[in-house]
Amino acid sequence: MLSFDEILYLVEKPARYIGGEFGLPEMKEKYEISSCIVFPDMYEIGMSNLGIKILYNIINSIEGVVCERCFAPWTDMGILLKENLIPLMSLESKKPLKDFDFLGFSIQYELLFSNVLYILDLAGIPFKSTERDSSFPLLIAGGPCTANPEPFADFFDVICIGEGEEVIVKVAEILKKFKGNKNRILEECAIVEGLYVPSIHCEEGRTNKKLIHKAVVKDLNSAMYPSKPIVPNIPVVHDRPVAELYRGCYSNCRFCQASFFYRPIRKRDPEVLKKIILEMIDYSGTEEIGISSLSTGDYPCLGSLFSILLPEVEKRKVKLQLPSLRLDSFSPELIRNTRKTGSLTFAPEAGTQRLRNVINKNITDEDIDRTAKIAFQSGYKSVKLYFMLGLPSETEDDILGIAEIAKRIKRIYKEVTSKNDVNINISSSIFVPKPVTPFQWARQITQKEMIDKHFLLRKELKMIKGVNYSWSDENVSLLEGVFARGDKRLSKVIEEAYLMGAKFDSWNEHFNFDIWKDAFSKNNIDFEEYTSEKGLDDILPWSFIDFGVSDGYLKKEFQKSLVGVTTEGCRNECKGCGANRLGNCDTLGG
Amino acid sequence: MITAKFSKIDYSRFLSHLDLQTIINRAIKRAGFIINYSQGFNPHPILKMSPPIPLGIKSSAEYFTTDIFVQDKGIFEEKIRDTLPKGIKIINTWQTEDQPKIAALSSAIGYSLNNLNRSIIRNILDEEESIISAFNRPPEEIKIMEDSGERLLIILPSGKNNIRIDTFISVLKEKFELSLKLTDVEKTILFLSHSNETINADKYLDFLSEKSFF
Incomplete structure (x- = not known):
């Protein structure tokens, strides 16, 4: 048997597993609740994700609560951990995942579902919520895949639909009060807006009745932002701190889930962004800085942001990285400055x-x-x-x-x-075809x-x-x-596939379609049930969730698409999608 | 020019040479210093490091040189203390006029083997000659000495006749069936070859900084 320190000599890029990066917050020594954010892909991918940086920061700022991190160990490390009977641990204090009070999983992509089970397996945690009593950590899922949580709902105790910033604070408070009493915790979570508790909300038979309302952050200007981020010790996919300009999207591309899922549109003011960006540059010391949103060229204050920002950025010899520019927003000035x-x-x-x-x-x-x-x-x-x-x-x-x-x-x-x-x-x-888009029926x-x-x-x-x-x-x-339009039956398939060896499906070298084919046929499930066209009045697996955008609006957009009629973007006029019910939407028209 | 001697201990010993370059550059910038950039087509910050050692080996004798100007090296030490990741600690700094040639002059590295019991130490010292001859090198290139405490000091050549410490340890483990762990190895001294003499890199830097300012 080898120790954790010894197996570090045997794996590729051991720095993925050591923690200790610059920018870690002071970890509280005394706390009531310990939590760990789990990202079911490798370090280099996870450390590029903005969502977990935001939540890590927020949770660590809650009194009496600590938050650590864990990423999916690459397969070489996974094998060595199992062989040496070492349970999967957090990066910060090297504490086994099963000893935390709650684990927050970030589910970014459908092909990571098998990795959720890979992590639970390595951590020695039973896969299903019903198989875990109060002695196990509470498992919470969040992230873009919660637009349709049903395929993985059985694995989690609580699922946060939408944005986690404010909800996670409420969860921590519930845990503080009722630690050790899982049933009570679930009951309390079930009444928090944005939280879906499968064991409570899964009554027999679904209707189109909205049981869960998506959580949104009302005001980005006052929301906490990780302007002092952790700076990874090894190069990661996006090796730079990132400032988020706005949430939601002013365009109405009918295939785009993010556009509809992240409404209403809420922007940060240029002055707030300037403060965030300069703090990030000075704090991180990185060579580049990124700004991000669903369509950066559509940010209404891009001109004024650049004019207050560029001189300062140049003075600090830092490069500005602009991703996701919509073609029609390109101006010569923008191209020059990137x-x-x-x-x-x-x-x-x-x-x-x-x-x-x-x-x-x-x-x-x-x-x-x-x-x-x-x-x-x-x-x-x-x-x-x-x-x-x-x-x-x-x-x-x-x-x-x-x-x-x-x-x-x-x-x-x-x-x-x-x-x-x-x-x-x-x-x-x-x-x-993705849920919460006009093409969800296609x-x-x-x-x-x-x-x-x-x-x-x-x-x-x-x-x-x-x-x-x-x-x-x-x-x-x-x-x-x-998986995008899957239902609860798929959790059996995911479990079956994992037990047959599926993991890291988003990596070419690991993806094995034969396993999945087997897993589907063993459960007598046809792919086509999910990929076929849906009727406009069908009850869809995500119909019980209110995403802000109304079903009626999505239907109208779908019908317009059939006859090739376009809908303008939201910058000049509100198109009435309904998302402004959840909070103020920053269109000039509404 | 500022040269710093630093340690990489605990888990930071798993940071690679290349990753450390980025880490140190960023730490210097975070500390608020402006690094001079190289001239040429692709300007990059000037940073010179002591020769790389295998991943996972602790060290208390790493060096980097950066082209920044500071009034007082004490301020540099104080500021950079808080901008490095866990496990990287500055031990000493020198300010010099010329760029020290640490990598080019380095000739040997001293490693400490810690946590050994008496019998293993005896064992290794008894086998010294056959261990050295296992490497087919002139005998003066490798030295094995008893150090205070339960430790041995091993000196291996660096530079073009380099012997890697991990290779050395695995030979000891395989051929001589000694139970040794890489976790117990620590690089403690860097030797330079300067004016036909082998000296501790610290001495060379003392000499260079005195020459610069007196």
Whole structure:
């Protein structure tokens, strides 16, 4: 038997497991409640996530409560922990997970479900809520996947739907009062807005009645923000502190779950952001700083934010990183002020204007051409374009349209530079109908269709020199679709698949579709039950949750999409989605 | 130029050489100092480190040199104390006019083997000759000495004739069936070859900083 310290010599990148980073808060020595935030993917991914930084900070600021972190150990470490009978531990105090009072899991992506069980297994915690008595920690889930929590609901005691900042404080207070009495804790949690307690809210038979209301933070300006973040000791995926500009999205792209899930729109004021950003730069000492939101170019105060920020940022020799810019928001000024990664990324999502109207991605061919021209004039040689295949109503012409865009961009590069050395990277993913979007009733294409579409696009793009094409795995896409709109029956499948060896499914080298196929057939469940088209009056697995956006609005948008009618963004006028019932929505119109 | 001697103890011994460079650069910036950047196509902050040691080996004799100007090195020590991650501690600093050539001059590294019992120490000392000959090197390149307490001091060549300490330990474990743990190894001295003499890096830095200011 080896000790934890000894197995650190045997694993890849032991620094993932050591903790001790700069920026850790002073850990309270005396506390009533201990908690651990668990991220079911590896350190480098988890430490790039903004949500857990926010919650870690908030929980540690609650009197009498400490919060630590735990990430999924990579498979080499997982094997060694098991072989040496070492239970999975937190980073900070190396305390076994099962000794905490509560564990908060962040569920970011459908393909992480098997890793939730991987972590529970390594921690020696029973998988199902019903199998755990008061001696085990309370398991809470949060994150974007709570838009449809049913596939994993059996594994958790409490699920936080929506934003956790304010809710988690209430949970901590409940735990302080009723520690050791799981039933009472669950009863108390069940009446907190935003908390779904499967054992209590899962009465026989669901209706469209809204039992749970999504939690939202009312005012971002006064919300606590991790402007003194932990600085990882090893490079992580996003190796920079990030400031969040606003929550929600002013655009109404019909496929986008985040846009509808994070409404109402709430923004931070430029002055508040300036303070956060400068504090982050000075505190972290990192080379770059990021600003983030669903569509940074739409932030109404971008101009004034830049004018107060850029001189200060330049003085500190720090680079500003801007992700997720919508194509139509590009201005020459914006391009000049951002870090040149050598490649400019944009996402037209569909190849023709017709299909872009269907999905309400309100970008025109002229927008694409203009942006490419500006980018090439400012020195970019490489562009990355993102598309989706299998969108509702898609035809062959829409796929060929992607190749047309590539050809046009190539021509524009030649006109601007008189050269032919442009690099165009096109990547496509398969459209997944997501809950809380107007497309939640739409069908996902079959694997046969996926293969045919990939073949067609590959053939077309092969003929254009300078274009590289990458596409998403058909098996992964299918599973994403199944889990996105899955129901409670899937928890058995997830458990079955984990026991057969599924873990780190979001990693190519670990994803094994055969396991999942087996797990589904053993439970007599057809993929198609989940990927097929739904009726507008069907009761969907997430129908019991009120996300703010009304079902009526989503239906109206779905019907408009069928006839290719677009809906403007929310910046000029409120479109009446209903999310402002949950809090003030920052549209100029409403 | 400021050169600092630092330790990496506890879990920080698992931080790689490359990761430490980033960590130290950031720590200096956090402390509020402005590092001079190199000239050229891709300017980067000037930071020189002592030669890398294998991951997982504790050390109380690491060095970095950075191109910053400070009035008083005491202020540097005080400020950077709070900006480093857990386990990285500054032991001493020197201010010099010229850039010390620690990496280029380094010739040998002294490692302490801790937590040994008497019989293992005896065992190793008895086998000294055959241990050294197992490496096919001139005998003067490797030294094994008894140190105060339950410890041994092992001196191995660094630079182009480098012998890795983890290799050395595994040879001792396999060929001589000694129970040794990497957790008990600590790098304690860096030796430099300066004007045909082998000296402790600390002495070299003392000399260089006196030359600069007196």
